[in-house]
Amino acid sequence: MNPPNLQTMEQTRRMLIELSIRYGPRLFTALLILAAGFLAARQTAALATRFLSRRALEPALTKLLGRMVGLVVLLVFTLLSLQNLGVELLPLIASLGVVGVGAGLAMQGVLSNLVAGLTIILSQPFRIGEYISVIGVEGQVEAIELFTTTLLHPDRSQVIIPNRKLVGEVLHNYGKVRQLSLQLGVTYKTDLPRALVAIRQVLAQNPRVLAEPQPVVAVLQLGDSAIAIAVRPWVPVPDYVDAIGELNQALVEACRNQGIEIALPQREVRLLSDAPTKTP
DSSP: OOHHHHHHHHHHHOOOHHHHHHHHHHHHHHHHHHHHHHHHHHHHHHHHHHHHHSOOOOOHHHHHHHHHHHHHHHHHHHHHHHHTTTTTHHHHHHHHHHHHHHHHHHHHHHHHHHHHHHHHHHSSOOOOOOEEETTTTEEEEEOOOSSEEEEEESSSSSEEEEETTTSSSSSEETTEEOOOOEEEEEOOOOOHHHHHHHHHHHHHTTTOOOOSSEEEEEEEOOSSSOOOEEEEHHHHHHHGGHHHHHHHHHHHHHHHTOOOOOOOOOOOOOOOOOOOOOOO
């Protein structure tokens, strides 16, 4: 007579053999269907992305639609795989719905970022390459993802913002060009038409300054000791910082070469002598 443990092992072996014979082909077929689904989803997503990239769509929207097409294909193959195993789909879908509600409550922040990302991608309040200012930060839009938006700050650092922080906030979109706000102070004896011509020549000679829209050069303010001239050209976003330094230097050199006197701060000081003392 065999010992009890040997009998148990024999029964387990027979049960595994029986299960392998009964469910092995189905499991193998289901795994093949699932593997084919992964390959088909990847290829379909790549084809959809390439197709949509030829259309006038934002890169973020193209990537999103490509991923959605791939997920739909993968979902179809997953359902086929489960059906091949004999799984009842209706109870499974119902149970997944209950689990989805619980997961949604636990991941409210993530879902709000996702919804906000879809809102940004579809409504397009800003696009990649544009310069924006929002919630106290600013920078050039580098990437728009489903959950976050990445800005490139002027100091070349990255600012990663959750999408839910962007939706519903006051947003300043500069576009792909920015206007410089420079100022030049000249003395009251300056020949203003000559000074304005010299400033416009400096702007025309700088390759970073855009011809359209035309730069604004005008008398801004009559100060106590100087006439303030506003110099406000438009430049591409990447050239903003470099253009400020180049134009300030070029304006100083142009004033020196053409004898235009730059006003210096002046202050008038009066010395009052002490009152004479009375002698007794």
